[in-house]
Amino acid sequence: MLSLLIVDDEPTIVDTLASTIDWKRIEIMTVHKAYSAREALDILADYAVDIVIVDINMPRMSGIELVAQIYRQYCHVKSVLLSGHAEFAYAQQAMSYGVSDYLLKPISDEDLIKVIAGLVKEIKEEWQEIVSRRRVVQTLKESLPALKDKLLNELLTGRIKDDALSPLLDMYDLPFQEGESVCIMVIRMEESLPEFNEQDFFLLEYAIMNIAAEMFRSSYDHWSCKDSNGCLVLMIRRKSGQEHESVSAEDRKKFDALAMQLQRNIGLYLKRVVSMIISRWGSFPEEVGLLYSGIIDHMRSKLANESGCFFSGELSDAAAVRQPLQRLYETPTLQHLLEHRRWDEYEDKLQAAIQDMKQAGNLPEEYVREAFMMVAGSFYYYAHKHHCLLSDLVGGTGLLDRNVHSVQQLSELGLYLLNKLRASDQAEQRSSKDKLMLKIREYIDRNLRTASLQTIADAVYLHPVYLSRLYKAETGEGISDYVHKQRMLRAAELLRDPSLKIYEISEDLGFKNAAYFSKVFREEFGITPNEYREQL
Template sequence: MLSLLIVDDEPTIVDTLAFTIDWEQLEIMTVYKAYSAKDALLILSEHAVDIVIADINMPRMTGIELVAEIYQQYRHVKSVLLSGHAEFAYAKQAIKYGVSDYLLKPVSDEDLIAVISRLVHKIKEEWQEVVSQTRVVDTLKESLPILKDKLLNEMLMGRVKEDSLVYLLDLYELPFHLGDEICIMVIRMEESLPEFNERDFYLVEYAIMNIAVEMLGDSHDLWPCKDANGLLVLLVRNKSGRDDNEMVDEHKKFDSLAMQLQRNIGLYLKRVVSIIVSKWGRFPEDISTLYSYITEQIRSRLANESGCFLSGQLPEAAYVQQPLYRLYETPTLQHLLENRRWGEYREKLEMVIEDMKQAGNLSEEHVREAYTVVVGSFYYYAHKHNRLLSDLVGNTAVLDRSVYSVQQFSEWAFYMLDKIQRSDQAEQRSSREKMTLKIREYIDRNLSTASLQTIADAVYLHPVYLSRLYKTETGEGISEYIQKQRMLKAVEMLKNNSLKIYEISEHMGFKNAAYFSKLFREEYGMTPNEFREQL
C-alpha cells in the first residue's frame, strides 16, 4: 500500500481532498496533509511518501519550488501540481523537476482519481522493474559465491530436499548431478596465524583454492565452502565416467594428488595443513554421512596431531554416527521457539525422532537426553514470555510423565508442541481483539481529530500494519468506522435545536460545513437540515 501527501495553503481544499476520495480503493493507505511547503518537507523527512499533490500558488515557497526540492532529495516521489488557468503555462516549466501530471482548479474527483490511478500503476511497474528477471540474474551472479557456500553447508547438515536441489544446482551453475560419484576433502590450517587478520586468512584460503583447482581441476570438479567449524570443505566430483574397476585406480590417483596438494601448500604458501579425504559416495544422498564421518575423524584422530593426511580408506566403524547429532545443530530448538518458527521446530523434531528410530546403538539414556533438551526448550519459551509451562499446556501431569522409549518421547513431544502452539495462537487472537477495542476507545474519545496516523501514534503501530490488522479483525477500514461514528454522533447532536449545523460540523472535525452536509446526505439520503425538520 502507498502513501500520499496533499499540500495547499487553503485548509479546506486539503481537507476536502483528504476525506472526499476513497483512497483505499486506489491502494493509498495513508494520506498526509500539509498547509505549507515547509510543513510538506518536514513530513517528507519523517515519513515514507510516494505521491505529492501540491498547489502551485503558495506563499513563501511555491509549489514549483517544492517539487524542485523533492526532485533533489526524494527522486522516487511522484509529484502532481494543482494550478489555475493563469498559472498553467508556468506549471509546465516544472517538467524538468519530474512533475508527473497537472490538474486545473477546481479539481473534479474523476480527474484526480484518474491521475492518481495512473501514478499508482506507474509506481508498481517501476518496482516490478526493480525485481525484474534481468536485475535478479545480475544480483544472483554477484552473490553466487555466498549462495554456493550456504547451499553446500546446508547439504553437509542434510537439510536440502532433492526436489529443490536440482533447481538450485542449475540456477547456481554447479556441475553436479544426481548419482555423481563424490567425496569430501577437508583442509585444516594448523597454525593460529596470530600475525594475520581476517583478510589475510581469506587470502590464504583463496590461494589454497587456486592451487587445488590448478592441480585437480582437469580431472575433478570442486565445490568449496567454509563450514561452521572454520574448516575449508571441498565437495569433489570425478569428471570421468569409468567402470568400477577403473574407478578404484582413479581414487588412488586422487589420494596421490591430494597428498601433492598438501605438499605444495607447504612449499609455496609456507603453511602447514592437514588434509582429510572421505570415502567415495553418491551425490547427494551420501554427503551428510560422509561429512559426519570425516569430522568425527578430525575430532578423534587429529586432536593432538598436526600436518596429517588421512585418506578415505578407514575402518567402516568410523561411520557410526551419534543418534542425536541433529538435536544440537543450529538453529537450536530454543531459537526456533523464541521466534515462533513452529513449522521448522516440528520438522527438526521429526528428523531427530527419525534418526533415533533408525539408530542401531540407541539406549534409554539417549531418549532421556532428547527429552531433557526438548523440555528445556519448552520451559525456555514459557518463561521468556512470562508464563508457566503448566499454564500453557493446561496439565501439570504431562510435565512429570516418564519417557523411556522413542515412541513415548514422540507422542509426548508433539502433544506438548501442539498445546503450546495453540496457546500462543489464542494469545495472539486475544491480543488483536484487545488492540481493536483500544482503537475504538481512542476513536470514541477523540472523534473530531481521529485519523489513521493519530491512532497509529497513540497505539505505537505503523499505520499500514494498523489498518491491515483492523480490517482483518472487523472487516471494515478505520476511516469507514470513524466516518460512521461521526455520523451517529451528528444524529444525536441534531436533536439539540440550539446547535447550528456549522457547530456540529466543527465538533465532528469538519472545517467545511458543506463537505459535512455532503457526507451526511450520502449516509442518510438527506441533508442535516432536512433530517432535523423530520425530527
C-alpha cells in the first residue's frame, strides 16, 4: 500500500484534504501532513513517501523549489502541484522537475482523486515492470560477464559444489558438461607497466581475450576470468561433436600450436610479453581445481625468474599439490578485511587457513611462521592506519613477541588478538556514536526556533538522510519527533511565565503563527496553551 504527503502553508487546507477524502479507496493507506516545505523535507527523510501534493505558493521555500529538491533527492516520488490562476504558467515550468500533474485551485475531491488514482496505477505498473521476467532477464544479460567471471573463480578454487554448478551453467549459457575433457590456460603479463592505470589494464586484458576468442572460435569454446593473482585464466573445451572423446597426442599438439600462436600475436599486435602455462586435459568439473592449482603452484615455485615462457602438459607431482597457505593469499586479503571491519569474514578466512594447515600433514614449521607473519602484519596495518600502536590495542607487547611453533599456537594467539581488536573497535564506534547523539541534542536544545533535519545535518556534517536513519537506529525515535518533543517541553516551561504572550512563545519556538502553535500544543497535551496556563 502507498503513502501520500500533503504540503500547504494553510493548515485548514491540509487537514481538510487529509481527513475528508477516503484515500484508502484508491490504496493510499498513510497520509502525512506538512505545513511548510522544510517540514515536508523532514517527513521525506524519515518516512517512505510515494506521492506528494504541493501548494505552489508558500513562504520561504516555494512549491516549485520543493519539487525541484524532491526531484534531485527522491526521484521515485511523484509530485502534483496545486496552483491558482496567477501561477498556472509558472506551474507548467515545473514539468522539468518531474512533476506528474498540476491542478488549478479550487479543485474538487473527484478531480483530485482521479489524478492521485492515476499515479497509484502508474507506480504499481512501474514496480511490476521492475520485477517482471523481462527486466530480470535483461539485468542478467547485462551482468553476465561479471557473473561468469565470478563463477569460474569459484570453480577454480573449489568454492562451489557440483550440484550448485549445473543449473548455473544453463542459466549463464555456458556449453560445458559433466565428464567432458577440458584444459586450463593461465596467461601472466610480465610487465608492470607503471604508467598504466586500472582502465588501461582493463582494456589490455580485454584486447587479449578478443584475440583468444577470434583464434579459438572455429574449434574450441572457452570460459575466462581474471583470478586473484592478476592472471587471465581460460578453461578450454573442444566444439560439439568431439567433447566427450579422449584427447589424443595429436589433438594436444594442435592445441599447443594454436596457443603458441596466441602468445606470438599478443606480442606482435599488443607489444606485450606474456607467459603462458597450459595444464593437461582433465575431466570437468571434478579435476578443474587440481589442474588450476597445479599451474599456480608451478608458477610460484619455478617461474619467479622466468619471462615470456610457455609450458604445456603434465606438471610435476610436487607442483600439483595445493599449498596449505594458498587461502591466505586469495582476495579479499586479510588487510582488506580489517580495513573494512569485516571481522566475521576475517575470522572465517583464518579458521579455514588453519584447517588447511591441519590437514596438510608433515607441515614444516616455516609455514606456521609465515602464516603468523601475515596475520600479525595485517594487525599492525590496521592499528597504524588508525594512528594507534598495536601494543596499546591488545594490551602490551608481550603477546606480539611470542614465538609461534605450532598450528594450535597460531590458532589460539591469532584469534585472541583478533577478538582484542574487534572489542577495541566496537568500543570506539560506540563512543563515537554516543558523542554524536549528544552533539545533535545539544544543537537542537540551543536552536529550537530554527532546528530542522537540514540545519542539524549541516551542523554535524552529515547527509540529512543518513543522519535521520542513524538517529532513529540509535535512539528509537525520529529526529523530527525529538525536535517536536523538545519544543513542547520548552513551551510548557515558558507558559509558566505570565509576562510572556502566547504569540511571543510561538515565535520563539519557530511556529508560523499562534493559532498553529495552539493546535499543536493541544494535540500534545490535550488542552490549549491558555487552559494550561490557567491550570498552573
